[in-house]
Amino acid sequence: SQKIEQNSEALNIQEGKTATLTCNYTNYSPAYLQWYRQDPGRGPVFLLLIRENEKEKRKERLKVTFDTTLKQSLFHITASQPADSATYLCALRRAGGSYIPTFGRGTSLIVHP
Amino acid sequence: GAGVSQSPRYKVAKRGQDVALRCDPISGHVSLFWYQQALGQGPEFLTYFQNEAQLDKSGLPSDRFFAERPEGSVSTLKIQRTQQEDSAVYLCASSPSPGSTDTQYFGPGTRLTVL
Numbered sequence: 001s002q003k004i005e006q007n008s009e010a011l012n013i014q015e016g017k018t019a020t021l022t023c024n025y026t027n028y029s030p031a032y033l034q035w036y037r038q039d040p041g042r043g044p045v046f047l048l049l050i051r052e053n054e055k056e057k058r059k060e061r062l063k064v065t066f067d068t069t070l071k072q073s074l075f076h077i078t079a080s081q082p083a084d085s086a087t088y089l090c091a092l093r094r095a096g097g098s099y100i101p102t103f104g105r106g107t108s109l110i111v112h113p
Numbered sequence: 114g115a116g117v118s119q120s121p122r123y124k125v126a127k128r129g130q131d132v133a134l135r136c137d138p139i140s141g142h143v144s145l146f147w148y149q150q151a152l153g154q155g156p157e158f159l160t161y162f163q164n165e166a167q168l169d170k171s172g173l174p175s176d177r178f179f180a181e182r183p184e185g186s187v188s189t190l191k192i193q194r195t196q197q198e199d200s201a202v203y204l205c206a207s208s209p210s211p212g213s214t215d216t217q218y219f220g221p222g223t224r225l226t227v228l
Binding site for chain 2: 008032034041043044045091100105106
């Protein structure tokens with residue numbers, strides 16, 4: 001069955017370091033992969049989208065990579081700040097025109113001052 | 114405000130009661146999506162509207178769930194005869210493009226607790 005895996009354990013890092021979050025998937029042929037940020041009591045906020053033919057995408061301090069051979073996406077936040085503390089969700093959309101994304105359960109990031 | 118709004122933010126229902134959850138999308142957004150997010154999980158797709166047409170309801174878990182968007186703007190998700198397993202956060206999202214979740218904007222959600 002299709003599976004999207006994000007580390008359920010929280011990632012704790014020191015301010016200024018680079019945070020790296022992982023999204024692995026199995027039995028899936030995604031066309032698009034998205035990363036969202038979700039704060040407690042709020043809906044997810046879209047951050048970045050990367051397509052299957054793209055290896056890397058950047059936006060300010062954010063960088064996403066997409067390796068369809070490894071079936072993995074890495075999400076990096078450089079020079080992390082306490083304000084970056086949140087849950088980060090990855091979502092995949094299947095190739096073939098389906099607009100329905102499948103979300104991972106998210107990984108909590110805690111940046112300590 | 115310019116964002117997606119949902120009401121109520123919190124709803125407590127006794128098992129067997131009917132509930133109605135409202136979503137006000139961003140003005141002019143064609144697409145509207147409902148998701149269910151259980152505690153500690155990611156959102157799961159429920160249903161999709163393009164304007165007033167419900168084009169996909171494949172994610173609705175049972176016939177107790179019903180959604181409408183009669184005038185192509187505000188949408189209501191109704192759950193009849195609520196069960197404890199319906200307890201979750203219900204998220205609404207809107208997008209300016211038909212059938213696109215590439216840049217969907219989520220509301221804050223309604224947390225439903227069924228006792």
